[in-house]
Amino acid sequence: MAQITAVSPLAPAKFPTLPVIQGVQFATIAAGVKYQGRSDVMLATLAAGTVIAGAFTRSATRAAPVLDCQEKLGGTSDGGAAILVNSGNANAFTGKHGTASVEAITSSVASVCGIDQARVFTSSTGVIGEPLPHDRITASLETLAATTSPDNIADAAQAIMTTDTFPKGASATVDVNGQSVSIAGIAKGSGMIAPDMATMLVYIFTDAKIDQTALQGLVSDSNNKTFNCITVDSDTSTSDSLIVAATGASGVDVNGNEAFAAALRDVMQDLAHQVVRDGEGATKFVEITVTGAASDADAKVHGLAIANSPLVKTAVAGEDPNWGRIVMAVGKSGAAADRDRLSIRFGDVEVAKDGWRSEDYSEEAAAAQMKKDEIAIGVDIGIGTGRATVWTCDLTHGYITINADYRS
């Protein structure tokens, strides 16, 4: 939303070494869309035959590039394809100007790369409601196309950042019947994070060979258990986009392969966790596991009610084992609960059981759990077998400073 601040204390030690994905090349450039002195446009070119799946925000005010991507998903995969992303401007709530910008960019990319316009996917992230100066992007396309390289994915992760304090990447290599398939993904996101049916900006590439419908099935399913289970501030972006591209360049067929599905999900979960770790102002990474709910869906509703509660999040910031606020959040969530069957744990310390403070409750033991950088909250609703895990961060003075003191 605002300016880039010091690196999050929850950031990984360094950007991971990501495998080269055959059939994908990256280029970045400083086009001056809004930021000065840093790259802000990323082009990924994809080999002929690449299959593309995705998930997008369901916001009623979603941005023009999101609508364009949604229309194109599931189309032909005969020719090559491309993904073009700019940071600094979301091209959201820009009316017919927004649609015109998408048209200008996608037609230029198609022309420069020699591919079908229906195979050009774009995303824009940054300020809402300002016209996108798309001329700065189209003027950079010849240079971008001339400088693509299979090795540039780390630069791509940098170019798509807005308030992110570190670039986000994750990968996996899967053995499929003795043959190797690679997956590499990048993401951006730090505020306005509460994906409803989608995510922030995420691009994942693999050289696996897979049908589009099979890939879409894997993406939608894992999305609901990864990106849709994180929240920083309960606010949902107008631009959330996840695109997964399978080039097939390895020649290894992964249709129906469980190891590939698990690896793809692991990469998605890793990226989702990194987004939470870069939550605006975050100092604590919180995993909330809800069990014993009436259904998995109810467990997720309870989990997100806890994860989105300002009172729970400030208690975590204050290292206060204030489990009464978790009782409150379960109570307000709207999902089924029975006050007198509820139990709560911080890490391995049980603090509440069967509707009241645990008999052997220890304030010191509970407080010790809250001092950690990574906090596990366990909530058993006690009425069924539904379960879900969600992830969030704390709510600190840093969040207020970032979002109250600067124009996004």
Next chain:
Amino acid sequence: MAQITAVSPLAPAKFPTLPVIQGVQFATIAAGVKYQGRSDVMLATLAAGTVIAGAFTRSATRAAPVLDCQEKLGGTSDGGAAILVNSGNANAFTGKHGTASVEAITSSVASVCGIDQARVFTSSTGVIGEPLPHDRITASLETLAATTSPDNIADAAQAIMTTDTFPKGASATVDVNGQSVSIAGIAKGSGMIAPDMATMLVYIFTDAKIDQTALQGLVSDSNNKTFNCITVDSDTSTSDSLIVAATGASGVDVNGNEAFAAALRDVMQDLAHQVVRDGEGATKFVEITVTGAASDADAKVHGLAIANSPLVKTAVAGEDPNWGRIVMAVGKSGAAADRDRLSIRFGDVEVAKDGWRSEDYSEEAAAAQMKKDEIAIGVDIGIGTGRATVWTCDLTHGYITINADYRS
């Protein structure tokens, strides 16, 4: 939630002079439930024939006194009645201990006041999950009952405060066919404020004569447009309770009287606004009016999505006319919207229209609106005739300090 801080900058200049309501007497005492050196228990005795209506939280983890009040509502009004409230401890999530405390208190009040136990209503507010030391309350009842006075309502407003920085009162006097009827109410609330089907702690008294079902109808209807339209932090208390007592002592029948209904609603709205003005850390009072929605219900969903958005609330705190965040909140609310018909105003300054920034948008004019202590946000969805008004405050460093730095 935490300690009492400096008085809110949005507080009224002084506590209003409330009319004496015939048939109601108040007493307060410092019983030492949790706080030291201040009153923390309030007793209101109600004359025989007093009719009682109410609204309560629908939290699934609601407190024992709330459940007890809900059971008693709508019963006989033959004898006298009483309301007993303590601050410092919510008696919530206290299992069978909680029920036992309610039983001990209500039976003692009934005995000391010479009334039916089914006519004793109690509320508790403060920390969740600690056993209520009800002996301190029952030990104070003889003194309380011996010191009641019709003039003590201002003391009662003080005794029920927790993190409130000022006591809240409001009143009205209504002419009903040439005869006068009075209404006086008090409230507490400052954090954990997002009443779903009810409110925080509110007690309203009138000497009007009215049937219980008629009074309940007025209370439920006005509640949905007053207390249920405010939010401080999107978190819903386990103890929210609104009780309206009509003693009938004026002898003036107000069944079906529209002036009385309007006056009662005005008192409720006034108290609701005062709760927002005492929102934890608040520096701005924000009125959000949504028009042009598909239905009134949809308008309220949009309004509350805007009012609960951390990004909107921090923008208000930062005096930033960041209307893109309002677009975002409308988009995520789940209620129907059309991005390209949306328009937004700050005060009388139109900032967005028909899906884009207004043609004559002026950053200075918009910024000037945000400098005010009281900010009016107007959002027209552009697709129907549904409308709603909701009220909230900004999200500041003060909220983080109050809720992250102290154990509630």
